[in-house]
Amino acid sequence: MATPPNPTDGNPPTPATQPTQPTNQDQQDSKVEAPSQTSPTSVFVNSEPMREEQVQNAVKFLSHPKVRGSPVIYRRSFLEKKGLTKEEIDEAFKRVPDPPPSATNVNQDAEVKPSSSSQPQAVVQTLQPAAAAPPGTISSMRSRFHWSHAVFAIGLLAVSGAGTAVLIKKSIVPRLKTWIRKVVLEEEDDIVKKIDSKPSLAEEAAAAAKAAAAAAADVAKASQEMLNSKNEERRRFEEFTNLLDVQVREMKSMTNAIRKLEGQSNTQGRASFVDQEDHGIAISNSKIMAMIQRGERPPNIRDINDQPPNPNQQPSNPRLAPRAKPWELSQAHNSSQPLQSQVSSEGLTSKVQDNGVTYQLNGDSSVPWWQQKNVKITEIENGDELKAGIYGQRFSEPPVQPPVQRSWVPPQPPPVAMPEAAEAIRRPKPAVQREQLVDDQSVTNPSDVTDELLRVTKISESGGAMEVNGGSLVLNSSVEINGGSSVLNSSEIQEDHSYEQSVHST
Amino acid sequence: MPVFKTPFNGYSVKFSPFYESRLAVSTAQNFGILGNGRVHILDLPPTPSSPFVELASFDTADGVYDVAWSESHDSLLVAAVADGSLKIYDLSLPPTSNPIRSLQEHSREVQSVDYNPVRRDSFLSSSWDDSIKLWTLDRPTSIRSFQEHAYCVYAAVWNPRHADVFASASGDCTLRVWDVREPGSTMVVAAHEFEILSCDWNKYDDCVIATASVDKSVRVWDIRTYRTPLAVLNGHGYAVRKVKFSPHNRSFLVSCSYDMTVCAWDYMVEDARIGQYGHHTEFAVGLDMSVLVEGLIASTGWDELVYVWQYGTDPRAP
Numbered sequence: 152m153a154t155p156p157n158p159t160d161g162n163p164p165t166p167a168t169q170p171t172q173p174t175n176q177d178q179q180d181s182k183v184e185a186p187s188q189t190s191p192t193s194v195f196v197n198s199e200p201m202r203e204e205q206v207q208n209a210v211k212f213l214s215h216p217k218v219r220g221s222p223v224i225y226r227r228s229f230l231e232k233k234g235l236t237k238e239e240i241d242e243a244f245k246r247v248p249d250p251p252p253s254a255t256n257v258n259q260d261a262e263v264k265p266s267s268s269s270q271p272q273a274v275v276q277t278l279q280p281a282a283a284a285p286p287g288t289i290s291s292m293r294s295r296f297h298w299s300h301a302v303f304a305i306g307l308l309a310v311s312g313a314g315t316a317v318l319i320k321k322s323i324v325p326r327l328k329t330w331i332r333k334v335v336l337e338e339e340d341d342i343v344k345k346i347d348s349k350p351s352l353a354e355e356a357a358a359a360a361k362a363a364a365a366a367a368a369d370v371a372k373a374s375q376e377m378l379n380s381k382n383e384e385r386r387r388f389e390e391f392t393n394l395l396d397v398q399v400r401e402m403k404s405m406t407n408a409i410r411k412l413e414g415q416s417n418t419q420g421r422a423s424f425v426d427q428e429d430h431g432i433a434i435s436n437s438k439i440m441a442m443i444q445r446g447e448r449p450p451n452i453r454d455i456n457d458q459p460p461n462p463n464q465q466p467s468n469p470r471l472a473p474r475a476k477p478w479e480l481s482q483a484h485n486s487s488q489p490l491q492s493q494v495s496s497e498g499l500t501s502k503v504q505d506n507g508v509t510y511q512l513n514g515d516s517s518v519p520w521w522q523q524k525n526v527k528i529t530e531i532e533n534g535d536e537l538k539a540g541i542y543g544q545r546f547s548e549p550p551v552q553p554p555v556q557r558s559w560v561p562p563q564p565p566p567v568a569m570p571e572a573a574e575a576i577r578r579p580k581p582a583v584q585r586e587q588l589v590d591d592q593s594v595t596n597p598s599d600v601t602d603e604l605l606r607v608t609k610i611s612e613s614g615g616a617m618e619v620n621g622g623s624l625v626l627n628s629s630v631e632i633n634g635g636s637s638v639l640n641s642s643e644i645q646e647d648h649s650y651e652q653s654v655h656s657t
Numbered sequence: 658m659p660v661f662k663t664p665f666n667g668y669s670v671k672f673s674p675f676y677e678s679r680l681a682v683s684t685a686q687n688f689g690i691l692g693n694g695r696v697h698i699l700d701l702p703p704t705p706s707s708p709f710v711e712l713a714s715f716d717t718a719d720g721v722y723d724v725a726w727s728e729s730h731d732s733l734l735v736a737a738v739a740d741g742s743l744k745i746y747d748l749s750l751p752p753t754s755n756p757i758r759s760l761q762e763h764s765r766e767v768q769s770v771d772y773n774p775v776r777r778d779s780f781l782s783s784s785w786d787d788s789i790k791l792w793t794l795d796r797p798t799s800i801r802s803f804q805e806h807a808y809c810v811y812a813a814v815w816n817p818r819h820a821d822v823f824a825s826a827s828g829d830c831t832l833r834v835w836d837v838r839e840p841g842s843t844m845v846v847a848a849h850e851f852e853i854l855s856c857d858w859n860k861y862d863d864c865v866i867a868t869a870s871v872d873k874s875v876r877v878w879d880i881r882t883y884r885t886p887l888a889v890l891n892g893h894g895y896a897v898r899k900v901k902f903s904p905h906n907r908s909f910l911v912s913c914s915y916d917m918t919v920c921a922w923d924y925m926v927e928d929a930r931i932g933q934y935g936h937h938t939e940f941a942v943g944l945d946m947s948v949l950v951e952g953l954i955a956s957t958g959w960d961e962l963v964y965v966w967q968y969g970t971d972p973r974a975p
Contacts (some may be wrong), residue, residue, distance in 0.1 A: 194864050194881055195822050195834045196843045230805035234847040234884070246840050439687045439855050452692045457717040457744065457756065464757040466794060467749040469730040471675050473777055476904050476948060478817060478860040519678065521967060522950050 197236050205235050209243035490634050658966045659973050660701050661709040665695055667957030669723040669943040674774075675731035676700075677949040679712075683736060685720025694721035696736050696790035698748060706975055709963070715746055715755055725770040733794070735780055737767035743782055745794070762790060762799055769812045775820040781811035789825055790791050791837060803835060805842050812855045816862040826856040832868050834880055846883045848876060855899045861907035867924075869897035877913050877924045888924040892933070899944045905951040913941035919956050921968060926946060935970045936964055 209230050212218060218226060230240045442449055665684035673679035678701040686692025694717040700710040700957045719740035727733035732749040735757075741763040746757040765785035772780040779800070783789045792797040808828035816822040821837045832853055834844035851868035859865035859877075865887065867877045875890040875897055894916035903909040908925040919941055921932030939960035947953035952968040966972035 177672060193817070193822075193836065193843070195816075196834060197845075197883075224807050228831075231807075231845050232830050232847050232850075237842075265912060313814050439690055443691060449691060452686065455693055455718045457715075457738075457759070459744075459756045459759050462758065462797075464747075464750070464754060466730055466733055466745075466747050466757060469732070470749075471731040473728055474674065475951065476817065476860070477773060477951075481861070519701075519703075521678070521701055521953055521965070537689050 197238075199236065201236070201239050201242060205233075206239050206243050206246070209235060209240065210246050213243055213247040658705050658964060658970065658972050659707065659709050660973075661697070661699055661711075661963040663695070663697060663957070663961045663963060665693070665720075666939075666961055667941060667943055667963060668721065670955045670957045670963060671724055671945050672725055672729070672947040672949070672953070672955060673726050673816040674728055674948055675726075677947065680955055680963075680965070681724045681726060681734055682943070682957055683721035683724040684957075684961075685722065685739065688959055689720040689722065689739065692720060693717060694719055694736075694738060696721055696724055696734070696746065696814070697963075698734075699749040699963070713748055713752065715744075715752070717744060722766060723769045725772045725780060727780075727794070728772050728774050729794075735770050735772065735782075737770040737782060741765055741767060741784065741786070743767060743770060743792070756773060758794075758797070760792060760797070760799070762802075763788070765809075768809065771812075771814050771823075773815045773820065774817055775815070781813040781815065781823060782836050783813035783825060785809040787827075789813045790837075801837065803842070808833070808852075811853065811943065815858055816863060817860045824856050824858065824866055826853040826868055828852040830870075832856055832866070832878070834866075836931060844880060844883065846878060846880065847913070848878065848886075854896060855911070857900050857902050859902050860904050867900045867902060867910055869900040869912055871896040871912070875900050875910070875922065877910075890924060890929050892920055892922075892923050892930040893918070898940065898942045901944055901946050903946050904948045911944060911946060911954060913944040913956055913958075915940045917941055917958065919944060919954070932968065934966075934972055937962065 211225060212230070227240060230243070235243075439449060661682070663682060663684045665686045666688045666824075667682060667684050668689060669683045671681050673681070680699050680701075682697040682699060683694070684697065685694045696715045696717070697711055700712055702709060715736070717736065717738050717740050721736045721738055723737040725735045725737075727735070730747075732747050733804045734746050734748070736744045736746065738744055741761060743758075743760040745758040745760070746755045747757050750757065763784040763786050764783065767782050767784045769965060770780055770782045775904055779791060779793045781789055781791055787804060787808060787810060789803040789806075789810055791801040791803070792799050794835040803825075806825065806827040806829050810825050810827045814822070814824055814825040814862045823835050823837070825833045825835065825842075827833070830847065830849055830852060832844040832846040832848040834846070835842045847867045849872050851871040853868050853870045855869040857867050859867070862879075864880050865877060867875055869875050873891065873893045873895060875893075876886040877888040877890070878886050890912075893912065893914040897912050900912040901909060903911070908923050909921065910924065911919060911921050913919045917935060917937045917939060919934040919936075920930055921934075922929045923931050934956075937956065937958040937960050939958050941956055941958040943955075943957035947955070953965065954968055955963065955965045956972070957963045964972040966974075
């Protein structure tokens with residue numbers, strides 16, 4: 152929705168597409184009111200140009216990392232609350248780059264790296280053996296390409312494993328051997344030295360004892376360390392189990408709460424809304440709220456089956472025709488045009504109004520008490536000044552109040568309240584208008600009675616002078632046919648005459 | 658002035674567009690939090706000191722948050738029920754045949770229902786599931802579903818002059834103007850800093866709309882210059898629950914609030930509040946002005962009372 156849509160495009164015909172309307176009326180698809188547009192658009196559309204500054208602010212907002220993580224609907228709602236139009240919001244969303252799937256990319260990179268690092272090592276050693284492996288298969292048919300690829304990879308891996316094993320054998324084992332040899336040599340040297348020096352038994356024993364003591368000390372230290380670590384482990388283990396217990400308890404309480412919530416899901420939701428509306432005063436429903444929060448169901452609720460007994464029950468026919476609204480009446484009075492806004496309603500028939508109730512009024516007043524306008528104000532809470540002037544007669548043509556009828560019967564043709572309307576109907580300018588009229592009548596009027604009434608009024612008003620409209624004038628058609636045929640005869644005769652005349656003249 | 662005591666807490670009151678003395682009241686048990694609901698059809702008594710006449714009442718399993726009269730059939734009305742369904746009642750049929758329809762599509766409570774006064778064949782329902790649905794009487798399923806709000810839609814109101822245009826007020830603090838011929842909303846007005854609980858079109862200036870919000874104010878907007886409001890009406894002490902333009906006067910509107918009062922305003926004058934009625938003893942949540950009788954106002958609230966009075970009179974006068 153980049154541009155404000157023009158509702159006049161491709162719409163079903165509406166009754167108010169009159170070219171000869173006064174400009175002070177805003178009907179559907181009305182004229183321009185917005186300041187910046189020159190083409191006719193509906194006034195119910197925002198027609199301001201986009202404000203660049205707002206869009207940039209919105210882009211900054213949307214680029215914030217925290218905002219990125221929030222659902223889109225909340226971002227839109229925030230911008231709308233700030234007063235941005237739809238177009239500005241859409242533009243901002245367009246400008247903010249789509250958040251790259253950075254998480255997935257990083258993972259993929261990490262996976263690729265270790266595999267690629269192991270590759271070069273193996274490649275160096277296994278080039279030769281691997282080269283021989285599946286070159287033949289690679290150059291084979293295309294359908295086998297993937298398989299040979301897999302085979303190549305497996306072969307490469309195996310060979311690389313073998314190569315590393317060989318490497319280990321070659322490099323590490325000799326090192327080991329040399330080290331062992333060194334140790335042995337050292338020992339031999341030590342032994343030789345000892346033989347040479349010929350220490351006394353006591354010194355030997357003392358040395359041995361020292362060594363033993365040192366070894367024992369070492370062993371003790373080691374065992375002590377092991378004990379310590381074991382203790383630590385045990386402690387850590389206990390802590391861990393404690394934490395687990397705590398979590399289990401919390402989960403249990405949460406499940407309980409959830410069960411409670413499921414039991415009264417609706418009520419809790421509604422109760423929270425009540426809180427959110429920020430009343431600010433102690434409401435007398437606190438008792439009810441307390442009951443619900445404790446999980447109890449207020450006792451006065453009954454089980455009621457409010458489903459329709461017959462879901463296909465037809466609504467009964469309306470007994471009354473819809474009444475015109477006071478703002479429609481005043482508009483009609485203001486304008487000299489035919490009753491446009493009442494075309495879709497039963498404008499012509501609105502004069503027949505039914506109060507529906509016969510009231511045994513007091514003999515004093517002929518008007519029901521609720522219609523009386525009190526000139527004097529007896530008690531008003533604030534003692535504000537009289538503002539009865541507001542209710543001065545707004546329209547000089549008060550609504551017609553015919554004598555109260557019990558039920559609505561198709562009347563004689565109603566008095567022509569608006570001679571201009573009758574004129575217009577009698578002589579419609581575009582034939583389209585009347586067809587629209589009829590179409591709208593059939594669409595918007597559920598009752599056939601009003602349709603028929605319209606036809607009846609047309610017939611009666613026109614007195615047969617109207618053009619035939621789709622065969623609805625059964626009354627006059629026979630008359631017209633006869634008349635038409637006679638007319639035709641005479642015209643034929645005339646035409647013959649004229650033809651002859653023209654022939655003669657040439 | 659007559660008073661009617663409902664057994665449950667009142668939620669909405671609407672005058673009939675066919676009969677001057679008739680009105681419908683929707684109520685919910687236990688303040689609408691949890692419980693049954695009931696719709697009452699009342700007739701004004703012949704004298705103001707007599708009680709109302711109750712013509713019919715219908716019980717529902719869950720609370721009824723709103724009710725709307727049909728503009729095409731004088732005996733039909735639609736009820737918005739807290740279990741997400743819409744019930745259609747026919748007064749010409751015996752009570753055992755009612756309701757004649759139950760339309761269950763919303764997944765959460767239906768907060769409001771409004772009947773098209775121009776085409777007279779369709780109605781809108783707005784719900785806490787963030788959507789608005791368009792229905793006709795003859796179809797068992799909705800024609801369209803408008804899903805753009807980010808939070809509960811508290812009201813959806815048809816434009817009184819343009820058959821396809823309506824406005825919606827939502828808890829996401831925006832007012833949206835829609836055209837049923839368009840795929841989405843045509844205008845988004847950031848009307849308040851807090852939730853918008855109600856909106857209503859001016860019947861005489863088809864581009865003027867009033868919004869009522871939790872921020873205790875009523876703002877009047879011209880949607881052609883929707884950046885700043887035409888008027889900001891302050892005077893309520895708490896959130897304003899409902900606002901209604903007069904069907905007979907272009908600058909007169911009434912509003913009801915959680916401060917338990919009903920206020921009358923003239924938004925074109927400097928000192929806009931021209932009346933205040935403190936007859937309720939609990940939240941005043943339902944309000945309507947009669948289309949057929951000039952100056953007649955009806956209100957209901959959680960104090961289980963329904964009042965009908967003429968503007969300028971005292972609703973509690975005997």
